[in-house]
Amino acid sequence: MTVRREVLGDAHVDRAVAGTTDFTRDFQELITAYAWGEIWTRPGLDRRSRSMITLTALIARGHHEELAMHVRAALRNGLTVDELKEVLLQSAIYCGVPDANTAFRIAQRVLDEEGIS
Structure with a gap:
């Protein structure tokens, strides 16, 4: 849960936990233990690299x-705006221009919401 909070932020995790029901509890426990407790804590890649891979996978899968x-x-996790842009440009070639177009639109909205130019 510590890593999940560090990567996603307390507000997001608090919303996810608050929205947990008897039906979704096992899934929330699975992703907390497996994704955040086992994969995101492995020593082979830093969090910046894991974020780049995750962004690309999310773009590729829509x-x-x-x-x-x-x-x-x-x-x-430390990606700069320029690095984020490069990940999205790279994804345009390997995931497709329409998916990258959507990703740029979503990323721009996030940057605007965060007050980052």
Whole structure:
């Protein structure tokens, strides 16, 4: 839970936990233990690299509903705006221009919301 909070921020995690129901509890426990406790804590990659990989995977799979959250996480993990732009440009070639176009729109919205130019 510590890593999940560090990467996604307390506000997001608090909303996710507050929205947990008897039906979703097992899933929340699974992603906390496995994704955040096992994968994001492995020593082989730093959090910046994991964020870049995650952004690319979300773009490639069209998971736009989680992209904004992980753009914020990438910035929290130390990606600069220029590095974020490069990840999105790279994704245009390997994931497709329409997906990158959507990703740029979502990322710009996040940057605006965060007051980052």
